[in-house]
Amino acid sequence: MKAGRREVLRGLAGTALVLETSVPALAAPGDSAARPFVAAFKGGATTLDPIMRSETTTISWQRQIFDTITSLSRDGKPEPLIALAWKDISPTQWQLTLRPGVRFHDGSEMTADDVGRSIMDTKENPKSQFREYASTVTGYKVVNPTTITVSFTKPNPLFPIYLSQIPVMPEARIAKEGRTAFAQHPIGTGPYKFISWLAQDHLILQAWDGYWGTKPDFRHVRVESIPEGATRLAALLSGQVQYAEKIDPSDFGRVRNSGRASLSVTSGLRTMYLAFDVWRGTNSAGMAPGSKNPFMDSRVRHAVAQAINVPLLREKIFDSAATVAAQFTPAGLEAHNPALKPLAYDPANARKLLAAAGYGKGFSVRLDSTNDRYLEDSLVAQAIGGMLGEVGIKVKVNAIPKAVFFPQINRGEFTMYMAGWSGTDPISTWNALFHCRDQKAGFGHVNRAHYCDATADKIMAKAAETFDTPKRIELEREAYAMALKARAYSPLYFQDEVAGVAKGVAWQERPDGLVFVAQMKRA
Numbered sequence: 001m002k003a004g005r006r007e008v009l010r011g012l013a014g015t016a017l018v019l020e021t022s023v024p025a026l027a028a029p030g031d032s033a034a035r036p037f038v039a040a041f042k043g044g045a046t047t048l049d050p051i052m053r054s055e056t057t058t059i060s061w062q063r064q065i066f067d068t069i070t071s072l073s074r075d076g077k078p079e080p081l082i083a084l085a086w087k088d089i090s091p092t093q094w095q096l097t098l099r100p101g102v103r104f105h106d107g108s109e110m111t112a113d114d115v116g117r118s119i120m121d122t123k124e125n126p127k128s129q130f131r132e133y134a135s136t137v138t139g140y141k142v143v144n145p146t147t148i149t150v151s152f153t154k155p156n157p158l159f160p161i162y163l164s165q166i167p168v169m170p171e172a173r174i175a176k177e178g179r180t181a182f183a184q185h186p187i188g189t190g191p192y193k194f195i196s197w198l199a200q201d202h203l204i205l206q207a208w209d210g211y212w213g214t215k216p217d218f219r220h221v222r223v224e225s226i227p228e229g230a231t232r233l234a235a236l237l238s239g240q241v242q243y244a245e246k247i248d249p250s251d252f253g254r255v256r257n258s259g260r261a262s263l264s265v266t267s268g269l270r271t272m273y274l275a276f277d278v279w280r281g282t283n284s285a286g287m288a289p290g291s292k293n294p295f296m297d298s299r300v301r302h303a304v305a306q307a308i309n310v311p312l313l314r315e316k317i318f319d320s321a322a323t324v325a326a327q328f329t330p331a332g333l334e335a336h337n338p339a340l341k342p343l344a345y346d347p348a349n350a351r352k353l354l355a356a357a358g359y360g361k362g363f364s365v366r367l368d369s370t371n372d373r374y375l376e377d378s379l380v381a382q383a384i385g386g387m388l389g390e391v392g393i394k395v396k397v398n399a400i401p402k403a404v405f406f407p408q409i410n411r412g413e414f415t416m417y418m419a420g421w422s423g424t425d426p427i428s429t430w431n432a433l434f435h436c437r438d439q440k441a442g443f444g445h446v447n448r449a450h451y452c453d454a455t456a457d458k459i460m461a462k463a464a465e466t467f468d469t470p471k472r473i474e475l476e477r478e479a480y481a482m483a484l485k486a487r488a489y490s491p492l493y494f495q496d497e498v499a500g501v502a503k504g505v506a507w508q509e510r511p512d513g514l515v516f517v518a519q520m521k522r523a
């Protein structure tokens with residue numbers, strides 16, 4: 001355990017001793033700043049600017065502070081939040097009816113213009129990682145204080161879903177003070193207001209008395225990063241934290257039998273996958289300088305997929321808390337095709353494919369992964385490395401903190417990496433991860449493999465403007481079938497969302513992996 005983490009936990013324990021004398025006996029976690037409700041994550045937020053990082057942990061930390069325009073139900077349907085209602089008033093216009101009386105944490109009134117400008121900010125800010133959700137927006141018009149119309153270059157049937165990814169920001173204040181100041185002291189309309197933040201470590205929050213919605217059960221909250229699974233578990237079972245995400249499968253029994261906490265497990269929307277460099281013929285960053293990149297050949301990519309025994313990973317590593325993936329789109333999202341079967345584990349055929357591609361003697365490559373982001377991520381990477389070794393691919397596993405990993409792969413410093421993706425719908429996922437890279441248009445911002453199929457992009461573009469749901473799904477499945485055949489991104493499994501919840505707290509994990517402390521209840 002890092003020294004800094006020991007100090008944090010000793011500090012929490014010390015706080016508990018102080019509570020015995022300074023806080024009334026009936027005080028419970030969340031009742032006072034001295035004894036906050038503590039939610040422990042495997043990692044921390046990289047920024048508190050809510051459009052600058054599309055990553056679930058960062059989003060969860062931010063969403064305590066910010067409301068989005070709509071929200072998504074646990075089954076992925078858009079629900080009212082800041083927008084109370086929406087309707088398409090023409091093929092290229094949506095009208096939004098906004099909630100009256102909403103205020104930002106500085107006491108200023110949220111206006112219809114703030115909502116419209118937040119949509120445009122999400123689209124136009126060159127550093128925004130949510131641009132695909134507003135990529136076809138051309139502008140907005142304030143009709144009255146609680147109504148705006150939003151215009152598009154083409155029909156956008158999924159816009160109510162996309163609004164669940166667009167935060168409402170105090171745009172006038174940002175224009176006056178700048179984004180740097182805003183990120184250092186974020187102001188939203190959400191249930192909790194910002195108190196302090198130590199990047200990648202913890203965030204201190206307090207319930208905002210002026211919140212328009214239901215008052216949270218827990219007034220004082222500390223959102224904490226505890227990367228080590230054993231430390232996170234110990235903190236939960238000792239009562240130092242009340243919520244702990246990503247309990248290691250090997251510890252499921254300890255939680256169930258503890259009498260101090262319970263497990264919350266939900267089938268998740270996160271697809272864990274391998275990505276391959278498919279644009280550099282030589283000098284790929286995860287191979288020896290000057291060497292040929294074998295992943296330019298699709299037979300090698302298919303060989304890797306068939307050399308990995310995903311059912312064994314599910315059984316031995318996850319205690320069945322994962323689902324073998326036959327496709328990139330998980331069940332619960334349109335475009336998922338239940339008729340598809342997983343690619344068979346077949347190391348003999350993998351060797352044949354490698355030989356046919358000219359790699360009968362194998363090759364050496366680095367596999368990059370996180371060690372603090374996904375459920376058992378570094379262990380899975382090591383297991384995959386061993387399985388690939390069985391067919392002659394010598395793998396050096398580079399499992400590193402997400403704070404290092406994501407900037408590295410964003411710079412293209414990889415040949416093969418493992419990561420996860422959880423999206424709201426198949427179209428925005430396509431535009432972010434599979435679409436030919438087009439920075440100006442906001443497409444492919446996480447298409448690090450440089451996969452590009454212009455025909456598939458056209459099919460998905462047609463799906464994106466199709467209001468007829470069965471027809472849209474047919475088009476989505478067609479495009480994803482083309483990407484699956486290419487296997488620049490090779491799906492492995494869908495990760496369950498697993499957390500430990502202290503006795504006296506009621507919470508059910510969400511399929512999208514987001515965590516809302518304001519929705520947790522005293523039990």
